[in-house]
Amino acid sequence: MQTVIKTEGLSKTYTNTAVPVHALKDISLEFKEGEFTAIVGPSGSGKTTFLNVIGGLDKPTKGKVVIDDVDIATMKESQLFDFRLRHIGFVFQAYNLIPVLTAIENVSFIMLLQKKPKKEMEARAREMLEQVGLSDKLHERPSRLSGGQQQRVAVARALASKPDFVLADEPTANLDTKSAFNLLDIMARLNKEENITLIFSTHDQRVIDRARRVITLVDGAVDKDEHIDKD
Amino acid sequence: MGMLLILAWRNLWRNSRRTLITVSSVLFAFMLATALISFARGFQQQMIETMVRQETGYLQIQDAQYFDQPSLDHTLEYGDEVRQALEAHQDEIEYTVPRIQGFSLAAKGMSTRPALVTGILPQREDKLRKLSANMVEGELFSDRDESAVIGEGLAGLLGLSVGDTLILIGQGYQAMTATGKFRIGGIISFAIPERNNTAVYLPLERAQWYFVAENRLTNLIIMPKDTEHIGPLANDLQSMLDREWYSVAVWEELMPDVMGIIQMQDTVYTGIAWVFYIIVGFGIFGTVLTMFYERMQEFGILLSVGMKRRLLSAVGMLETIMIGIMGIVAGALVSLPIVYLFQRFPIRFSGEMANYVLQFGVEPIFPFILDAQIFLTQAVSIFSITLFIGVITTIKIMRINIQEAVRNE
Ligand SMILES: Nc1ncnc2c1ncn2[C@@H]1O[C@H](COP(=O)(O)OP(=O)(O)OP(=O)(O)O)[C@@H](O)[C@H]1O
Ligand SMILES: [Mg+2]
Numbered sequence: 354m355q356t357v358i359k360t361e362g363l364s365k366t367y368t369n370t371a372v373p374v375h376a377l378k379d380i381s382l383e384f385k386e387g388e389f390t391a392i393v394g395p396s397g398s399g400k401t402t403f404l405n406v407i408g409g410l411d412k413p414t415k416g417k418v419v420i421d422d423v424d425i426a427t428m429k430e431s432q433l434f435d436f437r438l439r440h441i442g443f444v445f446q447a448y449n450l451i452p453v454l455t456a457i458e459n460v461s462f463i464m465l466l467q468k469k470p471k472k473e474m475e476a477r478a479r480e481m482l483e484q485v486g487l488s489d490k491l492h493e494r495p496s497r498l499s500g501g502q503q504q505r506v507a508v509a510r511a512l513a514s515k516p517d518f519v520l521a522d523e524p525t526a527n528l529d530t531k532s533a534f535n536l537l538d539i540m541a542r543l544n545k546e547e548n549i550t551l552i553f554s555t556h557d558q559r560v561i562d563r564a565r566r567v568i569t570l571v572d573g574a575v576d577k578d579e580h581i582d583k584d
Numbered sequence: 585m586g587m588l589l590i591l592a593w594r595n596l597w598r599n600s601r602r603t604l605i606t607v608s609s610v611l612f613a614f615m616l617a618t619a620l621i622s623f624a625r626g627f628q629q630q631m632i633e634t635m636v637r638q639e640t641g642y643l644q645i646q647d648a649q650y651f652d653q654p655s656l657d658h659t660l661e662y663g664d665e666v667r668q669a670l671e672a673h674q675d676e677i678e679y680t681v682p683r684i685q686g687f688s689l690a691a692k693g694m695s696t697r698p699a700l701v702t703g704i705l706p707q708r709e710d711k712l713r714k715l716s717a718n719m720v721e722g723e724l725f726s727d728r729d730e731s732a733v734i735g736e737g738l739a740g741l742l743g744l745s746v747g748d749t750l751i752l753i754g755q756g757y758q759a760m761t762a763t764g765k766f767r768i769g770g771i772i773s774f775a776i777p778e779r780n781n782t783a784v785y786l787p788l789e790r791a792q793w794y795f796v797a798e799n800r801l802t803n804l805i806i807m808p809k810d811t812e813h814i815g816p817l818a819n820d821l822q823s824m825l826d827r828e829w830y831s832v833a834v835w836e837e838l839m840p841d842v843m844g845i846i847q848m849q850d851t852v853y854t855g856i857a858w859v860f861y862i863i864v865g866f867g868i869f870g871t872v873l874t875m876f877y878e879r880m881q882e883f884g885i886l887l888s889v890g891m892k893r894r895l896l897s898a899v900g901m902l903e904t905i906m907i908g909i910m911g912i913v914a915g916a917l918v919s920l921p922i923v924y925l926f927q928r929f930p931i932r933f934s935g936e937m938a939n940y941v942l943q944f945g946v947e948p949i950f951p952f953i954l955d956a957q958i959f960l961t962q963a964v965s966i967f968s969i970t971l972f973i974g975v976i977t978t979i980k981i982m983r984i985n986i987q988e989a990v991r992n993e
Contacts, residue, residue: 410888411987431892438890445888445990448881453594465587466891510889 354385357518357550358407363416365402365573376402377413378574384518384552389544391564392554399573400554401522407552408441408520409433420517438466442511442519442549446526449507450495456482456506457491463514481509484546485539501532505539512543518550525560537563588895592902595875603907606871610911610966611918613864617857617962618919623931624853625953628846632835634946637713640838641681641805642814645669645821648831650802651838656686656757659800660830666804669824676817681708681805684791688754688762690734690784692742699738699784701752703791712807715772715785722746722770729787731769737781739771746771752784757797764794775942857962864911865969872904872977883981884989897978904977908970912963919959926952 365377376399384390392400405411407418409425417424425436437443442463450459460478469477482488485505487498495503504524511519521540525533537560544551553564561567562581569577596603636642645666650658660666662682670677683704690699706724709715716724725731732750744750748768756762766786774780792798806821808814814834822832836843876883886896930951933941938948 405987408888410990434887434890434892437888441890443885443889445885449885451591451882451886453591453598463889466889466895 354387356383357386357388357420358382358384359417359419360407361417361419363403363406363413363418365399365406365411366414376573377406378572380416380573380575382568382575382578384550386550387544387548388550388552388566389541389564390552390566390568391561392552392568392570393556393561394570394576396556398570400556400570402573403570404520404522404552404554408443409437438463440517442514442516444504444507444511444519444521444524444553446523447500449510450503452495455492455494456487456498459495459506460510460513463510467514469514477513478509481513482506484543485509499532501528501536504528504532504536508536508540508543512547512549515547516549518552521551521553523554523556525555525557530559533557533560534563588898588902592899592906595879595899595903596906599875602871602874606868606907607910607914609864609867610908611915613860614912614915614962614966615919615922617860617965618915618958619922619926619952620856621853621958621962622923622952622954623926623950624849625955625958626927626930626950628849629953630950631842631946632839632846635839635842636835640835641712641803642808642811642835643806643818643821644833644838645804645806645825646802646831646833648827648829651831651833654802656684656755656795656797656800656802657759659684659757659797659802660804662799662801662804665825666830669821670806672824673817673820676809678807678809679708679711681705681712681807682788682801683803683805684788684795684797684800685802686754686756686795688752688784690738690742691751691753692744692748695742696753697738697741698782699734699752700779700782701754701784701786701791701794703786703788703795705788706785712805718772718774720771720773722768724772725769725785725787727787728789729769730767730790732766733770733772733783733785734768735780735783736771736773737777738783739768741781744768750784752794754795756795757800760796762794762796764790766790857965861965861969864966865973868904868907868970869973869976871907872900872973875903876900876977876980880984880989883984884986884991887984887986888990893982893984897981900977900981901974904970904974905967908967912966915966916959916963923952923954927954 360380360382363377363380364375367374367376380403392403394400402411406413409428413426416426418426420440425433428436451462454462457478460481461474464474464477479491482491485508487502487505490498490502495506498506525536528536540551540553541563543549555561565581567579567581568575645660647658647660670680683702685700685702688699688701689696705727706715707727720736724733734744734750739745746768750766750768752762752764752766754762772783772785774783786794792800808817818832818834825832883896887893930949933948941948
């Protein structure tokens, strides 16, 4: 299987604090195509920092993030915008959606920025909303959707443009148990069906076993890296 | 672009009340500024019209040196050259009003007073400024008469009344002695004291005889048919008259003092309008800034998923501009009927205010001026302010720190 992301000796130290914070310490990991990985660990262990760095939202202090044979740590901001748009899907903890756009407009948004043809875009957006079980909410604005439904729209948006991989930072943190399971199930299914590499962070024990690989961070370093075999 | 417009437009209505309040503030500023300036222009026009009618006319032919040294030595000869020039343009000229004017002493017995002696053709003069309406005693002489009309004030100062004899002593053309005895045929009253106390009117020919300046004039006032476009007529006339001897001047050149006052007024009114705009500008800025900080996290997420800063800035810019444009359009729609109304039904001063302006011979009725240019100037001014605020928003969006914005709660 092809490697999608590879980090080498990744370190991140925040120096804007009273005492320097070593948020990431020498992390070398590989993520293969189609993997479904959970990054877990206690609060402050560096999960968000790690996802930000491999998502090109933050620069590492040291080390490499190789995607598509390119070290994105060396890219300029303007290049990173384009890179994120073309290669990475994002799901955040909350407020993912543009409040003034309907569900289907939100899902189309990334493809619109990518300048995909209108027809293709609409068909794909409909398909994805159907996949996440929201075909009856196409024209609702986010304020008319529940938290779980909003996160499902966000997942649909992240996957609609068929990125190389999707990063989700605590996507279930604001959801009740049922919605959290539902969201993870949808993510797991889409990961398989669309064969899109998915990495999500969580400190929610309930959803960890939905992943097929669990990486545990402690104090910014990899503590465990377990592959869970399922069928 | 379509998407950006949709985003901007819908964003404005996320908090519709705030947007409406901001738009209304633009509307009011626009309305106040247009009303103020439309009124000011009307006031100025009234002032100019009065001055033009009473003093200078729209256009004058003078001796080339008269403007700088107004004396009888710099009178113009009302001869063939002038007549030909006027005849060539008779289609554009309503009528002309010739005058000869100079200072003398008016005397009765041992008492003397300075007098501004003006020779006029009464019928023409009447057309220009309804002189006969100001007569308080006796009558305005006819063109061929020999009698004089004097100001009420002067009559009082010298103890003269109708039927008495007025003696004038002064200097005529080329330092000749001017003296004359005139029977007083009428007394005229003016609101402006200076004029009331010095005015002496004589029939033109009698005045020319008195000043020993046969066929000469100090001013030849021209009343054009089209009072709006007098520049070309002035140029044409001048081209037919020798510049060395004759000068054709339009009213702006003839009353530099009034023009100075008008310019000062314009500066003050424009200043007031800008005060409105700047207040409103701060209002818009406040709204836009609040919108900006409220949506920090949203901006962070949009920038994360790959929306370029340029596009996001464009949305911010469009939102600001839309507020401005809505305010301007609404302001214009509201101002138009108001200004139109006050143009049709002018403001009338009464009481003290009326007396004050009447003193300058200005009628206390002030119609607003309905002029697209006024609207346009206001629109452009407000639009540039919104544009400026839009640029600030743009700069702010260009500087957002993405991670901090996403984390923002
Ligand atoms: N922008 C920043 N400036 C300074 N320190 C930071 C910054 N972001 C994170 N940190 C620090 O880096 C460390 C790792 O933070 P991070 O947010 O990655 O943890 P996390 O595992 O995502 O925690 P949580 O489960 O609470 O989300 C923490 O000690 C945090 O205080
Ligand atoms: Mg975190």
